[in-house]
Amino acid sequence: MNDEQVERVRELLAAVPPGRVTTYGDLAAAAGLNSPRIIGRILAEDSADLAWHRVVHADGKPAPHKVDEQLQRLRAEGIQIRNERVDIDVTRWRWDDAM
């Protein structure tokens, strides 16, 4: 992991608009990382200025230890939560022409 990748991840995450979420996998792929685990590592390292709550698992489920707060934040942004899980429609946030 070099700082460039980390910066890219932070940018991408910052580019996710409210009401939308992305997955660890998509984020990693978009940042050119080979493993989604790195995303989790980056967030664990420094999530102070990041919209970490907009990052969910591939299933649409929030982070295991912060599930409560994350779910609450997401709901506050108007994201549809059904049974502890984000709607898969908004989970996959695509960059169509923004890339």
Next chain:
DNA sequence: AAAGTGACTAGAC
């Protein structure tokens, strides 16, 4: 160097 761990994912059962 080797093994354990984790904000991950996908497939098998």
Next chain:
DNA sequence: CGTCTAGCCACTT
């Protein structure tokens, strides 16, 4: 729903 495997990558013992 759940557990297990197997990849995955950086970090810590």
